[in-house]
Amino acid sequence: MASNPPTAAPLRVAVLGIGFMGLPMARRLCEAGHAVQVWNRTRDKAERVAAFGATVHASAASAAGAADIVVSLLENGAVVEDVLFNQGTAAACRPGTLVVDMASIRPAEARDHAARLRSLGVAHLDAPVSGGTVGAEAGTLAIMAGGEAADFARALPVFAALGRATHVGPHGTGQLAKLANQMIVGITIGAVAEALLLCEKGGADMARVKDAITGGFADSRILQVHGQRMVDRDFAARARMTVQLKDLNNALGTASELGFDAPITQLFAQLYGDGIAHGFADLDHAGLFAELARRNGMA
Numbered sequence: 208m209a210s211n212p213p214t215a216a217p218l219r220v221a222v223l224g225i226g227f228m229g230l231p232m233a234r235r236l237c238e239a240g241h242a243v244q245v246w247n248r249t250r251d252k253a254e255r256v257a258a259f260g261a262t263v264h265a266s267a268a269s270a271a272g273a274a275d276i277v278v279s280l281l282e283n284g285a286v287v288e289d290v291l292f293n294q295g296t297a298a299a300c301r302p303g304t305l306v307v308d309m310a311s312i313r314p315a316e317a318r319d320h321a322a323r324l325r326s327l328g329v330a331h332l333d334a335p336v337s338g339g340t341v342g343a344e345a346g347t348l349a350i351m352a353g354g355e356a357a358d359f360a361r362a363l364p365v366f367a368a369l370g371r372a373t374h375v376g377p378h379g380t381g382q383l384a385k386l387a388n389q390m391i392v393g394i395t396i397g398a399v400a401e402a403l404l405l406c407e408k409g410g411a412d413m414a415r416v417k418d419a420i421t422g423g424f425a426d427s428r429i430l431q432v433h434g435q436r437m438v439d440r441d442f443a444a445r446a447r448m449t450v451q452l453k454d455l456n457n458a459l460g461t462a463s464e465l466g467f468d469a470p471i472t473q474l475f476a477q478l479y480g481d482g483i484a485h486g487f488a489d490l491d492h493a494g495l496f497a498e499l500a501r502r503n504g505m506a
Contacts, residue, residue: 217241218364221274223267223290224310227445228336231343232309232362232369234259236278239368246270261275268299275351276365277306283453283479284312284358291320302328307362309350311389311450313457315464317353321378330358333378335385338370339445346370351388353381363494386461389454393492394475395429396451400496403437404503414438434495442490442497449493 217240223365225247237243237259237419245261246269247253253263264270267290271277277300281287287310291297300306306324308317308331311341317333332354342348348370352359366372376385402425406416417434420426436442455476462469482490482498489496500506 216364218340219244219273219389220365221264221267221270221277222256222261222280222298223247223270223277224280224282226280226282227340228309228343228425230255232278232280233261234440235240235343235346235368236365237261239364241365241368244273244427247440261314266294268295271296271304272299272301273305274300275304276362277304279306279308279310280363281310283310283416284316287312287320288316297327297329300324300327300329303330305330305358305361306330306364307332307334309334309336309455311385311454312382314353314382314461316387317382319380321354322356330355330361331378332358332362332386333344333381334362334366334372335381335394337385337388338387341445342370349373351375351381351384353383354378359441378396383461386454386458390430390458390469390472393455393479393495395427395473396433396493397448397475397478397495399427399430399434399435400499401437403434404496405504408503408505436491436493437496442487442494444489444491446492447488448483448492448494449488451495452476453484455479 219242222229222237223246225245232244233243233256244262244264245253245256246264246267277384279287310431323333332352334350334371336348336350337350350366350370350372352372352374353376403413407413455472458472482495487494487497
């Protein structure tokens, strides 16, 4: 089920985590007319949303207690668990509150969080996103949601401000869909980087090769966006190498739980890991290009 309806009546929405993605998403929720409560571990980052009408809170628990829907945009599963259950955020939620976890974590973690929240009378969706900061700014994110259909329907006014939402199944399946997305992204970045480097090594102009294959079967958003970053040698972080490796490792952990062999993902996890070990940790994930160039003695 995919949907992107007009925004309904304003809601009280808490956004936990005001980083690369949280900032534009919280801004869009403010602009959609919702009463937005924000918290970030570093308060200065949360203060940036105040200019758009958001209320800044000193703790995640305070923000969540003032909301109907709590949107989590935290770094990883361990941080989500700590903020929800160790910092008192889940306990501060009023019964009937809906927690929408838009971080990228393991499906098993999402299912565990859903069960623990349910015991407190709090509903849960795992709803990670794809589209990066460009999609967050434009409100064109792809949102993959797992959980109860009724809770997905409740969250639609929030999703409408952020992008296109699809309900893919029960708890944990939103994260499973995001892992599939990240597998395809990470592997395709590697394919584009290796192919363009091969052409450069052989004397072709990388930019012209990219233009030549545009529109053919090898064309893709990865070729157009990340391929252009490779041509420009622009590896300023939008999504870091470390985040890509985290997602690939989560995919491998989930594959192991399911008894599924994922040799291609295993290879690329090793390649991203090597790039990080060789000093490329803070590059955009298109920076895998730098690791493959290093292996081939290319600048």
